[in-house]
Amino acid sequence: MDRSQEITKQEEKNIEKTKKLYEVPPAVDIYENEEEILVYADMPGVVKDDISVDIDNGTLSISGVRKLSVNGSITYEEFSNVEYVRNFSVPQTIDVEKVEAELKNGVLQLHLPKSEAAKPRQIEIKTA
């Protein structure tokens, strides 16, 4: 048998292919004021326990797996199980200890408070 054919046959025998979930970036809104940065991320169908929010070395990563139950046969399909993944760079001035996350109606709300040192400060001018 030809060498190139052998390679082809090998390739077909390969069974490593497993059904992988799509990785989808959730739509986000990002707001900021002097106190904090606020992130809204749309993650419909993801249960609280399946969401993870990590801040490591200036990178905020959110991920969540959607597991929808299927009863009966699907006759029409517009959305499927996905893994929502998105990474952001956050400034070092975020107080990592005080980050709060809330899940409401499939929207993840992240409050990233700025550390005291990073907040704007008005300097009082002393008269001599």
Next chain:
Amino acid sequence: MFTRMSDIDRMFGAMDLLRNRMERLFSDPGRSWLQGSAFRLGSDSPRINIMESGDNFEIQAEVPGISKDELEINVQGNYLQISGKRFVDKPEGYKVHREEIGESTFSRSFTLPNDVDADNVEAALKDGVLYLKLPKSEAEKPKQITIN
């Protein structure tokens, strides 16, 4: 050009190889609409799935950020309408860095293959997904036939 059958065979082999590799790259080719997120600017109505089992239709709709008061579901015969509105609760006094979530008023309607029993429709809203369970009307339900 091709002098031996093995040349042709080799050519098709190479094409198969390419196809296999492409399929591994995109694990579900041709169904890319299933990914992506709902309510991005530009797509302004929820995406839905319809499932059918013997006695029921089940519907799932992606409705992130919509509370149950902002959703309206109407059923008549085999006609189903889901309407509502999505607005983003924009915080006061914040600077906007990024706005990807779209706001919209939507209405989608469906004609189901069978009439449903409108009085016994169950609707639940959980984590931004609306689940509807619509029992088929008595006349449309499958009957078991006993063999004599």
